[in-house]
Structures are given as C-alpha cells and as structure tokens.
Amino acid sequence: MDTLRSLQCFVRAVELGSLSAVAREQHTTQSNISKIVAALEEDLGVRLLERSTASLSPTVPGRRFYERARGVLEEYADAVADVRGESAAASGLLRINAPVALGQFRLNGFVQEFLRQYPGIEVELILNDRMVDMVEEGVDIAVRLGGELPPNVVARRIGASPRLLVAAPSYLKAHGTPQAPQDLAAHEYIRFAWASSGDALELTDGTRSVTVATHGRYRVNNALAIRDTLAAGGGIGLCPEWLVQDLLAQRKLRRVLRDWQGSAQELHLLYPSRRYLPHRVRLMLDFLQQRFG
Missing domain, CATH: 3.40.190.290 (D-Maltodextrin-Binding Protein; domain 2)
Structure with missing residues (x-):
C-alpha cells in the first residue's frame, strides 16, 4: 500500500466530502479512490468514513485520524519545499471562521487580496456569530471580536x-x-x-x-x-x-x-493549540495581522 497516497486520498475525501470529487481532482476513477481508502481502513483496522448514497463524513476516530494525517502531509509538503528551495511556495486548503459583519466589511476583501498573492492556496471562509469548536469543525483560523475567548486555542491579539x-x-x-x-x-x-x-x-x-x-x-x-x-x-x-x-x-x-x-473592541486571531502550523496558516496569520493592524 502506498501510505502517503492513501493519506492524501483520505484527507481530501474528508475535506471535499465526496470520493468522486477526489477522483476528479486526481484524474482517476471513484472506484479507485474507494479501493485506496478501503485498504487504508483495513490496514488500520478502523472504519474512518461513513458512506451513504448522498453523503460522506468521517467517523469519530476518522475525525481524529484526519487531524493527525493532515499534519503529517503538511509537514511532508513543507519538508519537500524546503529541500527543493521552494519555501516561499504555499498551497492547500485554509478554513477560516469569522463573525458575519466583520467578514462582510473587512475580511472578505483581505482574503481576496491574499488569494491573488498566493495562487496555490484555497480558502473556505465561514461566516457566523457563534463560537466554533476549531478542532471538531476543522477550522484553521478563527477571527474573534471581544475579550471572551475559548479554551484550548492559541490567541494572537492583533488590535482593538x-x-x-x-x-x-x-x-x-x-x-x-x-x-x-x-x-x-x-x-x-x-x-x-x-x-x-x-x-x-x-x-x-x-x-x-x-x-x-x-x-x-x-x-x-x-x-x-x-x-x-x-x-x-x-x-x-x-x-x-x-x-x-x-x-x-x-x-x-x-x-x-x-x-x-x-x-475598545479587541480583535484576536485564534488557531488550534498544536506544535505544528502549516506554512499557509502562518502566512495567513501574518497577513491578517498586518491588514487588520
């Protein structure tokens, strides 16, 4: 089994919510992607995905494995870029959560500017006014207004x-x-x-x-x-x-x-408390700190 490719297929299946979408992205068939993910589950002895005709979602152990697998792939990608002298390159998916009004009046424009600067990065901007569980919902960066912050995250104060x-x-x-x-x-x-x-x-x-x-x-x-x-x-x-x-x-x-x-209304950037931050997350954190500041 090609472990690296298996992890890539599984991670993208969780992120895209569809095996067929992964197949289109990798220019192969859905049955091929299904076999790769099934082989990974068999090797681990754990069911990672719940499949139905209408949807696909990670199981509870699948969600935990997704977080670790994504980190492994990101570290590998950064290591490859570094050894090739491509440390300035950045790619992959970023999930950002923010309050509705701030997203509409400020953050949306900043994200558009960021995407023009880094063409290899994708962004999902989710706007709502509730405090999300960053790990459970796969959020890389949360923009928060006010002084009340959730536990188990790292907060970077960027202005008021x-x-x-x-x-x-x-x-x-x-x-x-x-x-x-x-x-x-x-x-x-x-x-x-x-x-x-x-x-x-x-x-x-x-x-x-x-x-x-x-x-x-x-x-x-x-x-x-x-x-x-x-x-x-x-x-x-x-x-x-x-x-x-x-x-x-x-x-x-x-x-x-x-x-x-x-x-004054304080503004913080939050990210999950973990040792490794992907290059694209670090880039966005620094970019938003500069723009909001």
Whole structure:
C-alpha cells in the first residue's frame, strides 16, 4: 500500500466530502479512490468514513485520524519545499471562521487580496456569530471580536477598535442630541440582544468612567441589523468604528457625545493549540495581522 497516497486520498475525501470529487481532482476513477481508502481502513483496522448514497463524513476516530494525517502531509509538503528551495511556495486548503459583519466589511476583501498573492492556496471562509469548536469543525483560523475567548486555542491579539456612540441625523433632528451621558436614558438605545451588561452602558472620556441606564424597545443579535437600524433613524447605538466608519464618512450617521466612548473592541486571531502550523496558516496569520493592524 502506498501510505502517503492513501493519506492524501483520505484527507481530501474528508475535506471535499465526496470520493468522486477526489477522483476528479486526481484524474482517476471513484472506484479507485474507494479501493485506496478501503485498504487504508483495513490496514488500520478502523472504519474512518461513513458512506451513504448522498453523503460522506468521517467517523469519530476518522475525525481524529484526519487531524493527525493532515499534519503529517503538511509537514511532508513543507519538508519537500524546503529541500527543493521552494519555501516561499504555499498551497492547500485554509478554513477560516469569522463573525458575519466583520467578514462582510473587512475580511472578505483581505482574503481576496491574499488569494491573488498566493495562487496555490484555497480558502473556505465561514461566516457566523457563534463560537466554533476549531478542532471538531476543522477550522484553521478563527477571527474573534471581544475579550471572551475559548479554551484550548492559541490567541494572537492583533488590535482593538474604538466603540463610538452614533445616530442618524434624522433621529437627532426628531429627538434632540444628548449633551451628557445621562441624557441617553431618555432616548431609544439600540443594542445587541445578548449583551452581558444588559441595558447598563459603560462609557469613558479618558479620565472618568460612568455607567448609564439606557432604554430601548428594540434589541437584535446581529451587528449588520444594528447598523441598518441606526442608519434608518431607529435610535442611538454604541458601535465599533470598523462597522460604521463608511456611514460616518457619508454623513449617514453622526457621532454622539464625541468625548465619550465605550471600551475598545479587541480583535484576536485564534488557531488550534498544536506544535505544528502549516506554512499557509502562518502566512495567513501574518497577513491578517498586518491588514487588520
């Protein structure tokens, strides 16, 4: 049995979710790929893949074996590139997870730039606002906002975005402009539905800190919806600058209480805690740190 090829076929089967897709990629037949993976399972004495007419997925031991096998193949590829003097070359699949709004407004553009720079690399960008299990879901890099981070990962802090009070000119014209933090209590305050602090809003002017009790009839668990609501004149909100800076530049939103801000929103790059990081992962980590910074 050609162990290296067996590992390659198995790893790509997990990543592509189909033996036929692996066959097309390797310019061979599906039955040939099936025989190679079956021989690997027989050699290991473990069932690695659950097969059906509609889908293919790794078993529990198959998922664990996939993580180790992928690392072996990546180390081998880097070793080959190094001995050939091709250390600058990079290839393979990168899975990145990020919050929806950050992905749409910033990360998507950065990934397009990265792909132009490294034509041998593929990227799957998965956007959602939940905290993923990086190992279980095969994520190489997760981009996370805020200070709460999951255990068992390595976190690289790459920056922080100021959080500003903003509102649409139409709202301020209709309801007046707050002159002090305490005035916010009389306004419609639009906030994230799952904010741990609830209606309590903490602000600072750099020397003093205050906590204001806000009130709002609308709460939503999506940053893009908050952005749209504020632009439509729904109320006042505290937003990270990256989310609203284009609307501020277009004067569709205005700063409120310019001397006061919320705590900065921290940005981290996360990756699984493991000894070996593939070359492409290191390249993307450094690239995103530079761009976000």
